[in-house]
Amino acid sequence: MLQWKWDFAFSILPRLIEATGKTVLAAGGGFAVALVLGLVLALAQRTRFRPLTMVTRELVEFVRSTPLLLQVFFVYYVGPQIGLLLSPWTAGLIAIGLHYAAYLSEVYRGGIESVPKGQWEAAKAINLSAPKTYRRIILPQALPPALAGVGNYLVGILKDTPMLSVIGVAELMHTANAIGAENYRYLEPFTIVGLIFLALSLPTAWLFRRFDTVVRRKLGLIK
């Protein structure tokens, strides 16, 4: 009964490859949002302005403790009711970007806290301003230890992009599902999607490990 049909598999390949581009775009776009927003959330928690640190802390906790799927639905369906009419793509990128920003902010925070206290003191002793201390002294040292964690979340965000299919982002999962429904055959599309995810995840993880070493060497942190 369950039989792999090669001609069907090849016939749907172009559509799946096109959808792969959208998956990569969703993951890349969402990750770009998360990288920047995560840093903002991490730094906001380190200011001396108590209300800001507390609100940020709660926001991060809230996002981390609720399902991504709920957040995706929330942004897309509740948004319009408060006048925020977003396309599936925009809503999807905001939701997944915010979700991963919360996780990345923790990674950044860990990295920042791993920088020895003496570095802050040395920066103060040469009278660097606080923004320059972060930009020139602390962050360059905080990022390498954070890179491994950042890489894990990049693979994670890639694997979570199918969540966006529920609001109609035509990424891989959405396309495979549509193909299956049109042809009453799910074996080939879902198998190929699995293989494509594998082909994307493995090199990403590997590249990040390489990148980590390259960055450390560039910064002179290892010989």
Place this chain on the structure above:
Amino acid sequence: MTNDMSQYPLRLEGEDAPMIRFQDVTKRYDDLTVLDRLNLDVAAGEMVTIIGPSGSGKTTVLRVLMTLERIDGGVIYVDGEPLTHMEKDGRLVQANAAHLRRMRGKIGMCFQHFNLFPHMTALGNCMEGPVQVLGLSKKEAEERALELLDMVGMAEKRDEHPSRLSGGQQQRVAIARALAMRPTVMLFDEVTSALDPEVISEVTNVIRALSEQHQLTMLMVTHQMGFAKEISDRVVFFFDGSIEEQGTPDKLFDCPEKERTQQFLSAVLEAT
């Protein structure tokens, strides 16, 4: 804590005004008093060494001067102006960030563990402050940095990262980095304590040369009693957050008056 600040002058004037003045300075960590109404003057160009048992507050003296820590009472003056406070409507109030930044420019500091920026070369470490803080051009900053690296004997290692330098070499770069900011006051916090015995002289030689050739006011915390005796104009013995005894190196080391000073010195000399 409310302080009556009216007893403290707004600035120190006159020819005999000290470069550094601690007036009734108190520093507490929770209920531990590290500095207890400390009064200490250091004259311009003077080299003062602070010795004493660990936990006596000697390093805190340097740390509050560098504004790495706030004080809980009293006032510190540097170069005639209050450091920890500033004048507002004819009264002294807590210094704000801008005042601290301006005053910090007069002071340089070297640390026990060097604290070089590991992602920058020796040259980069020495150019960072001049370029980012003083606003020098890259070229001017590099000239100044190279001159100072040459002075500490590290010109050849200008392009090395700290991870490739020995402790003594790192400390010499750290001294150059501090000097590149052209401070009037230099603070040395146990700069030889983390070094292997055979490289200590690399660093002490640099400090000796500095004290001979420059008009810097220097405050040093050290366990190198021989070096302290040879180089200092004055030695201050700390005990329990205040000055137990002070005097010229000859007097303090050879005929200390107080019993605690004698005990400390004999214990230290026995250990070396």
